[in-house]
Amino acid sequence: MNTSISLENQLLVTKLYVPVRSGTLISRPRLTNLLNESLKYPLTLVSAAAGFGKTTLLASWSQSLPSNNPRVVWVSLDGEDNEPRLFWAYVLTALNKHMPERFGPLLTLLQSPQSPPLTLLLAELINLLVEGTDHFLLILDDYHLITEQQVHTALTYLIEHLPPQLRIMVATRADPPLPLARLRSREQALEVRTDQLRCTLEETKAFLQEVMGLSLPDETIQEITTRTEGWLVGLQLLGLSLPENVSPVNLLKEVSGNQSYILDYLTEAVLSRQPQEVQTFLLCTSILEERLTASLCDAVVGQSGSQLMLQRLEQANLFVVSLDSKREWYRYHALFAEALCYQLKQTHADLIPLLHHRASLWYAKHDQMIEAILHALHAQEWQWAADLIERKSLQLMSQAWGASQRMLAILQEWIGQLPAEVMYARPLLCYASSLLLLQITPFSTHYSWLDAAETTLTTSLTAQEMTLQMQQEQENLLGAILTHRAVFHLQEGNGWRALALCERALTLVSADNLLVRSQILLTRSGAFCAADANDAKVGIQIGLQGISLARDSGLFPLALNTMCVVAISMIQAGQLHETQKLMKQAMLLGKQPEGLMLSEVGLPSSCQAELLREWNELDASLTLAEEAISLSKQVKSAPSLIYLLWGYGVLLRIYLSYRELEAARSALQQVQRIGTSLSQHFYISACSHFTIVDQVRLWLACGELDRATCWAQELDMGQRHSNPYVCEREEVACARILLAKHQPDLALRRLEPVLQRASAGQRWRHAIEICLLQALAHQMLQEEALALNVLSEAVHLAESEGYIRSFVDEGTPMEALLYQLRKRERKHGPTPYLDTLLAAFQQESKAKVSTGGPTKAHQLPEPLSERELQVLRLLARGASNLEIAQELVIAIDTVKRHVSSIFSKLGVHNRIQAVKQAKELEIPIDEF
16 A cells, blocks of 8 residues: 655645736836845845735746846745645755756755754755855745744744845735844845835826726826725726726725725626626636636536636736646636635525535545545535545545645534534444544544444344345444544543453454554553553553554554554653664654655654653754654644644653753643644643643743642642543642642652552653652652662662653752762662763753853843854854864864854854853853
8 A cells, every 4th residue: 555645746836837927017117126126135025915916026027037147936835835844845846946956965855754854954955055156036925824933933044044145035915923123133134015016106007008908097097096005906906897988986986995895896897797608617616716727627617618718817817827837727816716706605606516516526536535525515515525535434544644734624614514314324434534533523522423333333233134245344344433432432541441342343353454453452552551451561562563463464654653652652661772673663664665654754753852862862852853843744644733742742851851941831832732723632641641740840940830839729629530641640740849849748648659550550761750759859858768769769760771861850959869879879889870870960060051040041032052052162262163073073064054053043143243142141151
């Protein structure tokens, strides 16, 4: 089964063409001169509302530039480009069209399984540009559709390090979250805004005369300019709507002057003057939103000739834009499309379902299933929509197919409108819908679907005579539904109920149904590891069986997901080295040429990042975590949100280890943002694995003890979660709060039963954490012997797996205890592990800023990393790039990137300024 969807295959080449506009364009030399001037600036922002001619201006101006001086690189953006790697894939592909020999390797690296973080890729891009003499102009059109902060951050990095060989233009309806103020102050940005884009009196006259063929008195043109406020689309609509012998001023007086109202009014007037076949075509195809092609339009309109019609509309300036030079793909102006849809609802509402049904058939034929399903639901063709959802059930079961989160949210809304008699009569539909909306739909809805499916199948199996094949198919489906139901019981903490359902499912599922049998093993594994069955060792063994079965059966997506679930259980069980081995296998599986999408290796990368963090390799851990998050954002399968939540959970821990609290807070906010899309049970369960304790650690590190106390009080007063594993993690979090309040006796009371449960379940990582907290509690009570004894137990559990951060993150009190323990243990021989731990504390002290409290360095918008601090200190000593590279054992290019990043963060331009600024910010650059 080939489920690979490479990044390259996701690209729509028409988005890389400069839009071609036919017909007459007026000369606007003031704007042409302004854009010519913009080539002196790294960034040019063209920002105005829809209809002010941004795209037309940039397209016509860029085409007027001398050939290949600069080389124009155009990318038309849409909502799907919020996936960071897809965004940069378009940019690199556009550059690659000009110089494959230069940019091809970088594009290949972006799409490779071992692709480095985006910042490193962009640094390499900058180096490639600097090495050449060619100049490029990158135009990003419709940038307002980009909402993903990671894209904004990466683009900011590129702009602030831009060499003279590249200039960037951004066309947008709203100002993007780029550091415009800073760029202005450095004279790195030129802004072209609404006031500049408004048509002047002379341009209005030229437009009406040369483009619209209207010769009007100067006073009339003055009135038109005033009333339309120089709005280019308004002028075009006005010109098209003018009947003979009607004054444009009188027409304008009939409307309020509001641009949206003018648009609606004049569009209707434009439509009424078109031939009937044109009106029909425009209205019928308005449901297709952003992309039109002849065969799709033929299918929707119900007749041939759409290619000629699209060309005819383009030639008539009826707000149709060609997206490629071959005239194969088009789109309507967004405002024009909105008005057409409104007009369609007003005049032919009864036709809308039929049009959507036709579109659905076309998309299904071309295997674009999400669009096909959405149009079927819009058409209220419930049975056909059900057929389409069921058609993809096997892919959903194997986690090999899915939709973006934006599409899932739309599907959730529409699937909720399926009539109950349709949904409940089709067990496979109930099951497939539950799979598709696994993470985001409330459990009550899932249970209603599964109840109906189980009832229908049970009745059918007991009441009807059927062939053996039909009987086995229905039994297989019932077994799959029971297994899926077990997942929800597992999230609620009822592991024994989940196990019982799995056992029943095994009696129904045929021996050759390896897909469901693999899912049963995965579910049973979870029941033991994170529910009331409470035996991580057994759970891991069962999970490993599930991995082998799925992998040997060619079910690579399911195998990879099972690997990651088992890896999380292994980490909890303290099996760090075994986890590392398993994740290496997962990465190899993700590289299979006929296997998974590249993005599916996001979760294994997060798990590896967590291992590196625990082993105190923070820089490598941070790099890997950021890469994992980037990959997980591209996942389009059932667990995608959990992948992303886990990635940010690991990032939160890394920043806590760095003591970069604002960055940690930002990571936690991302977790919480993801939680708004998840159903409550899935979110709480996921947080129990990833963030419940770390959230409290962050609050305490930020001095927010009152906030943490309120959280604990609300927890104790409310109804506790049914999942005992969730309660276990909550108790550890509460114990930390009690220690912060200097109530060690109460903390010990809460920790003891939790330690017993964690030990009984063989979750040794949790046991280590609890023992460390117990040791700190005994230390507060001045019970030194008890503190050292329980700390010795933690050291014994941790030594073979090489734990470091679990100790170091507990701070100075833990360091003092470890010194005492080493002093005691050295009486019996060498203490290499204790020596390693204490050396890590010493390294931490050297890298730490002044212990007198927060310094002015906290004023930086982005903190310096540990490696950047090392480079900065060597800069202060006057070391050259070569000397820094030799001192830190890194490449010179890496030194240059660090220096450039330091300058950017400190807001300086050279080494002398950097050292001066560091001293003013009280950054300890004299410490070594």
